[in-house]
Amino acid sequence: MAYKIVKKRVLSSQVFLMEIEAPLVAKKAQPGQFIILRIDEYGERVPFTVADFDAEKGTVTIIVQVVGKTTQDLSKLEEGETILDFAGPLGLPTHLEGLKKVAVIGGGLGTAIAYPQAKKLHSLGAEVHAVLGFRDKTLIILENEMHNVSDKLIVTTDDGSNGIKGFVTDRLKELIDSGEKYDAVIAIGPLVMMRAVSNLTKEYGIKTIVSMNPVMIDGTGMCGGCRVVVGGETRFACVDGPDFDGHQIDWQAALNRQMMFKEHEKRACEEGHCRIGRGSHA
Amino acid sequence: MPNMSLKKTVMPEQAPNVRNKNFLEVATGYTEEMAREEAERCLNCKHKPCMEGCPVGVKIPEFIELIAKGDFEGAYQKIKETNALPAVCGRVCPQETQCEAKCVRAIKGESVAIGRLERFAADWHMKNVDEKIEKPLPNGKKVAVVGSGPSGLTCAGDLAKKGYDVTVFEAFHTAGGVLMYGIPEFRLPKEIVQKEIATLKDLGVKIKTNVIIGKTILIDELMDEYGFDAIYIGSGAGLPSFMGIEGESLNGVYSANEFLTRINLMKAYEFPNYDTPIYIGKNVAVLGGGNVAMDAARCAKRLGAENVYIVYRRGMDELPARAEEVHHAEEEGIIFKLLSNPTKIIGNEQGWVVGMECIQMQLGEPDESGRRRPVPQEGSEYVMDVETVIVAIGQTPNPLIKATTKGLETNKRGCIVADEATGATSLKGVYAGGDVVTGAATVILAMGAGKAAAEAIDNSLRSGE
Numbered sequence: 099m100a101y102k103i104v105k106k107r108v109l110s111s112q113v114f115l116m117e118i119e120a121p122l123v124a125k126k127a128q129p130g131q132f133i134i135l136r137i138d139e140y141g142e143r144v145p146f147t148v149a150d151f152d153a154e155k156g157t158v159t160i161i162v163q164v165v166g167k168t169t170q171d172l173s174k175l176e177e178g179e180t181i182l183d184f185a186g187p188l189g190l191p192t193h194l195e196g197l198k199k200v201a202v203i204g205g206g207l208g209t210a211i212a213y214p215q216a217k218k219l220h221s222l223g224a225e226v227h228a229v230l231g232f233r234d235k236t237l238i239i240l241e242n243e244m245h246n247v248s249d250k251l252i253v254t255t256d257d258g259s260n261g262i263k264g265f266v267t268d269r270l271k272e273l274i275d276s277g278e279k280y281d282a283v284i285a286i287g288p289l290v291m292m293r294a295v296s297n298l299t300k301e302y303g304i305k306t307i308v309s310m311n312p313v314m315i316d317g318t319g320m321c322g323g324c325r326v327v328v329g330g331e332t333r334f335a336c337v338d339g340p341d342f343d344g345h346q347i348d349w350q351a352a353l354n355r356q357m358m359f360k361e362h363e364k365r366a367c368e369e370g371h372c373r374i375g376r377g378s379h380a
Numbered sequence: 381m382p383n384m385s386l387k388k389t390v391m392p393e394q395a396p397n398v399r400n401k402n403f404l405e406v407a408t409g410y411t412e413e414m415a416r417e418e419a420e421r422c423l424n425c426k427h428k429p430c431m432e433g434c435p436v437g438v439k440i441p442e443f444i445e446l447i448a449k450g451d452f453e454g455a456y457q458k459i460k461e462t463n464a465l466p467a468v469c470g471r472v473c474p475q476e477t478q479c480e481a482k483c484v485r486a487i488k489g490e491s492v493a494i495g496r497l498e499r500f501a502a503d504w505h506m507k508n509v510d511e512k513i514e515k516p517l518p519n520g521k522k523v524a525v526v527g528s529g530p531s532g533l534t535c536a537g538d539l540a541k542k543g544y545d546v547t548v549f550e551a552f553h554t555a556g557g558v559l560m561y562g563i564p565e566f567r568l569p570k571e572i573v574q575k576e577i578a579t580l581k582d583l584g585v586k587i588k589t590n591v592i593i594g595k596t597i598l599i600d601e602l603m604d605e606y607g608f609d610a611i612y613i614g615s616g617a618g619l620p621s622f623m624g625i626e627g628e629s630l631n632g633v634y635s636a637n638e639f640l641t642r643i644n645l646m647k648a649y650e651f652p653n654y655d656t657p658i659y660i661g662k663n664v665a666v667l668g669g670g671n672v673a674m675d676a677a678r679c680a681k682r683l684g685a686e687n688v689y690i691v692y693r694r695g696m697d698e699l700p701a702r703a704e705e706v707h708h709a710e711e712e713g714i715i716f717k718l719l720s721n722p723t724k725i726i727g728n729e730q731g732w733v734v735g736m737e738c739i740q741m742q743l744g745e746p747d748e749s750g751r752r753r754p755v756p757q758e759g760s761e762y763v764m765d766v767e768t769v770i771v772a773i774g775q776t777p778n779p780l781i782k783a784t785t786k787g788l789e790t791n792k793r794g795c796i797v798a799d800e801a802t803g804a805t806s807l808k809g810v811y812a813g814g815d816v817v818t819g820a821a822t823v824i825l826a827m828g829a830g831k832a833a834a835e836a837i838d839n840s841l842r843s844g845e
Contacts, residue, residue, distance in 0.1 A: 122596050136553055142646065142655035143553070167655050183553040185590035315646065315656075318551050318592055319778050320561075320618040321638035325629050332622060332629060337779065351629050354731025358631045362657030 100180035101135075104157055109239040113163045113207060114173060115149070121156030123186045129214035130192030130309065130341055133158060134317045136183040137171050143315050144168045147211040147340070148187060158186075161210030161239070167366040188317040189340045192307065194218050197281045199225040201273065202248070203266050203295055205287020206232055209240050211309055212286045213247075220247040227273060227280075228252070231266035231291070235259040267294045280304055285344060289353050296344030306344035310335045312355055327351045383420035386489030391496050396711035400681045403565045403649055406708060412452070415500040419448035421485060422492045429482040430494060435828025436469075436534070437462045440479055444497055456505035459498060464537035464580065465530060465827065467506065467572045468559060470499025473824045474702050506575055513582040519543035521841050524608040526593045526781070529557020530823045531614035531814030533580060534830035535837075540583040542838055547608075548585060551592040554645065557616055559823070561645040562637075564675050566682070570644070594780035599788070603809060610809045610837045613796060614830055617775040617815035623667065627725030628771070632661060632733035636668070636676045636772035643679050661767025663687045665736055667722055668772035669694070672820075674705040676770045677714045688714050689764065693721040693741050693754040719743070721754065723761060725769055735763045777816045795819055803833030811837060 105117035123133060132147045150159035164173050175181070192215055194200075200219055204212035209230050219226050228248040232238050233256045245251050252269050254262045262269075270283070283306045285295040292308040299306040314324040317336045324335035327348035333339065392408045393399070399406050410418065422444040430440040438459055446455035459466045475481075475495035483491035505511075523539050525532045528550040536546045554560050559573045581587065591597060593615070602608045620635035622628050639658070642648040646656035664680040666673050669692035680688045690709070692699060695718050699706055710716070719741040726735040740760035743752035777794050789797040789806035796805055796812040803811035813829025815821055 122591065126596060140654050142657075183590050185551065185553070185592060186596065188592065188595060315638060315641050316552065316618075318595075318618070318780060320620070321641055322620040322622070322635035323638045327629055332624075348629075351731065354631060355629065357730070359657045359659065362651065362659065366652045366655055366657065 100182055101184040102180050103175055103177055105159075106175075106177050109161065110237045112237070113161060113210075113239055115159060115161050115210075116172070116175075117150075117157045117159045118181060118184060119156060120158050120184045120186075123184065124151045124156045124158050125153045127151040127153075127158055127187040128191035129194065129218045131187035131189045132311075132317070132340060133160065133184060133186030134188065134314075135160075135181050135185075137168060137175070138182050141171070141182070142168050143183075143317075145188070145311065145314055145317055145336075147309065147311065148214065149210045150214055158184075161207065163207040166363045185317070188336060190338070192218075192284070192309075192341050194222060194224075197222075197224050199227075199279065199281050201227045201229060201270060201278070201280045201283045203270060203283060203285040203287070203291075204228065204230045204244075205266060205285075205291035206237065207239075208285075208287030208291070208309075209244070212284065213240050213243055215284055215286075216244060217247045225249050227278065229254070229266045229269045229273070231256070231269075231287070232260075233257065265294070266291065267298050270295065271298060274302055274304070282307060283344075284308075289349065289356060292344060293347075293349040296347070296349075300345050307341050308344040308347065309340045310342060310347075310352065311340060312352070313358060325355070382423055383417060385421065388421075388490045388493040388496070389414050389418035391493070396708075396713070399566065400678070400712040403682055405569055406566050409503055410496055410500040412450075412504075415447050415452075415497060415504075416450060418493050418497060419444045422448070423484055425484055429484060430479040430492075433478040433480070433482040435478070435824050436831050438469075438479075438498070440494055443501060444492065444494070447497055447501060452501055452504040453509055455497075455501040456509075459501055462831075463827070464534045465576045466498055467502035467576055468530065468568060469824060469827070470495050470497075470502055471568050471572075472563060474822055476703060478824065506572070511579075513579060515582075515584045516541055516543045518545060518584075521545065521609045522547070522607060523837060524549065524602045524606070524611045526599075526611065526613045527551075527557055527615040527814075527816075528555035528577075528587060529614060529616050529814065529826065530559060531616070531826035531830040532557065532612065533577065534827040535612045535614060535813070535834045536585045536830075537580050537583060538831055538834035539837065540580065540585045542834075544838075546585045548587045549591040549593050549597070550587060550589045552645065553589050555587045555589060561641040562672065562675070564640065564644055564679055566678070567675065592780065594784045599781060599785040599807075599810065609841055610811065612803070612830070612833050612837065613781060613805075613810065613812040613816055614814045614826065615778055615781060615816045616826075617820040618778045619776045619794075620771065621774045621776060622771055623722060623773060625722055625724050627727055627733070627736075630725055630727040630733045631731050632659065632767055633725060633769045633771065636666075636672045636770055637775065639676050639770050640672070640679065643683075649679075649683060658683065659768070660685050661733070663689075663764075663766040664768040664770065665689045665691050665717075665722075665764060665766045666770045666772055667691050668774070669699040669701060670772065670774070671701045671705055672775075673770075673772035674701045674709045674714075676772050678709055678712055680768070680770065681712055681714060685768070689717045689766070690714055691717045691720050691722060691736075691738065691764075693719065694751065695719060695743060698751050717764070719754065721756060722769075726763070733767055733769055734765070736766050736769055737761055737763050775815075775820045777819070793819060801832060802836035803829060804836060809840075
């Protein structure tokens with residue numbers, strides 16, 4: 099059985115959205131969970147966080163940034179084509195119940211993962227302040243969607259090309275200093291950004307949830323590749339997470355582990371190209 | 381007159397220094413002549429002691445007699461009566477502690493090479509017979525099998541033969557469980573596993589990949605929404621254990637599961653033709669002394685590592701791996717660092733492994749397991765230069781089903797509690813067997829459990845209980 103791409107939309111120069119037919123996954127998915135896909139027989143198993151889901155239509159949406167071999171290949175697939183394997187939902191859903199006022203921080207592509215959380219919080223009646231950060235204005239995604247589910251939205255760029263310059267941490271600090279009292283901060287984005295947010299909120303003693311997305315194979319606790327050191331203990335992001343307490347994470351270890359297959363990724367992109375068309379996918 | 385040679389007919393193998401550079405099968409199998417010659421060694425004992433040693437009750441003297449007569453297909457069909465996966469068992473069963481251990485010929489000399497003969501019959505069948513399997517008449521009852529490893533496949537096959545509508549759910553993208561992700565190609569070619577699975581499909585078994593029971597579908601839902609009359613859980617022991625020592629999160633440290641899955645299931649040894657990468661250092665330490673450790677070490681050698689060490693805290697005699705695997709590993713140049721226990725893994729500033737500290741052990745008094753307890757020798761720490769560390773000290777059952785199934789009793793090791801004879805669990809209609817019940821064990825024990833559960837499920841559903 100293969101999984102059909104029913105919608106593809108380009109969100110920015112490097113980011114696109116795919117809505118994929120996977121009724122069993124769509125029926126169970128919740129914010130914070132992820133899926134694993136394999137494009138074809140030769141493909142790697144790669145995790146993507148669920149960006150949206152529609153149980154009635156039986157579809158799951160993922161948002162993808164082109165960073166390596168699999169994402170490159172994925173970007174070449176069009177509506178109507180299929181993906182060979184698509185499994186999930188995996189990981190624990192984000193625990194959002196009971197939160198009254200939350201700052202949701204999205205860094206770059208992390209915004210795609212922060213969006214379903216903001217949406218769920220909004221639907222639960224929580225006050226949502228969203229702070230989104232991008233490198234420059236061409237990379238901004240989901241601004242309208244986020245606008246619809248938040249009570250306050252700040253979009254900032256590293257280079258100021260959208261008119262607001264600076265990092266998400268600067269904006270979050272301003273909000274906190276201006277007297278906003280958050281039950282929790284949810285920060286999703288690159289490791290360095292999540293680390294910066296966690297360091298900031300630690301000073302203020304605000305509970306902070308981050309979403310980890312390390313290398314993994316099966317996503318069910320089998321490979322142990324997704325080890326994250328949390329509060330001095332080894333946890334598996336796939337079954338114990340992907341959400342963890344940002345104040346407990348060993349960020350240096352996480353940053354190091356991210357480098358494990360960097361050289362291979364380069365080689366795969368250079369030597370392993372042109373797979374689309376050689377294999378078994380429709 | 382039987383062949384009274386005291387030794388087994390030798391099975392041809394690739395030379396050690398050739399095979400440790402490729403992933404092709406190590407042993408190449410008997411020819412028809414060799415098989416008949418070996419089959420002649422069987423005394424066809426009336427009391428069939430060998431059969432007592434077989435968890436799935438293969439009719440050993442009968443199939444061997446058929447081989448001796450040259451009726452190879454007959455031999456295969458005889459094995460197939462009780463064993464769903466003969467080509468697999470002929471290769472990976474620890475025959476030396478089961479059927480062959482009970483063989484009368486072993487009293488003086490070597491036992492009959494039952495495993496090799498089983499493999500021969502299965503391979504002969506695959507090569508020469510294009511079998512049209514007739515689907516049994518459906519009996520209208522549905523059974524779900526969770527996990528497509530040896531236990532689940534055996535249970536599924538036995539039930540399908542009795543007319544049940546069987547669906548096997550597999551979390552991975554390919555069926556076969558540990559036969560696909562764990563045991564390497566050079567010991568068990570994946571094509572053979574897939575052929576065995578294809579014969580089950582011909583029997584009518586449906587296989588649904590990419591379905592994680594406990595996540596995608598819950599056990600309760602299989603009963604209530606999907607209308608299954610019974611469930612067999614054979615989800616294995618997939619959760620890797622780590623040592624809990626400093627440095628296990630460094631780059632270059634793998635669980636054996638991750639290392640072997642990348643290689644076997646994802647074909648990382650063909651990177652970049654296949655997308656999944658594997659990193660291997662010049663010097664590799666494999667922690668543990670079981671079959672999984674031997675597999676990991678032999679894979680590391682094949683991927684080009686210069687020095688591959690098995691680091692084990694007891695001695696050579698205590699290695700839990702099959703003697704044949706240890707022997708093959710030694711032949712291929714694996715170095716055994718015995719009576720050594722890792723105390724920490726050392727990393728550089730970028731977080732990569734550069735060494736491992738071990739402490740020398742001494743064997744003391746026997747412990748509860750009957751093996752002599754290793755005792756650390758104070759002040760004997762030394763450092764090994766390694767860039768890759770593979771942790772192969774065991775696996776425990778995956779907690780996903782336990783976490784999402786109310787009322788399913790498990791023990792403190794996370795294993796599902798099930799009746800030894802029937803596989804019945806604390807939940808009505810739910811059975812379990814294999815590694816998820818016993819903790820990591822062997823393929824054939826898992827198959828035996830699947831077989832017993834299939835019979836129990838059949839009895840229960842037929843009596844309408």
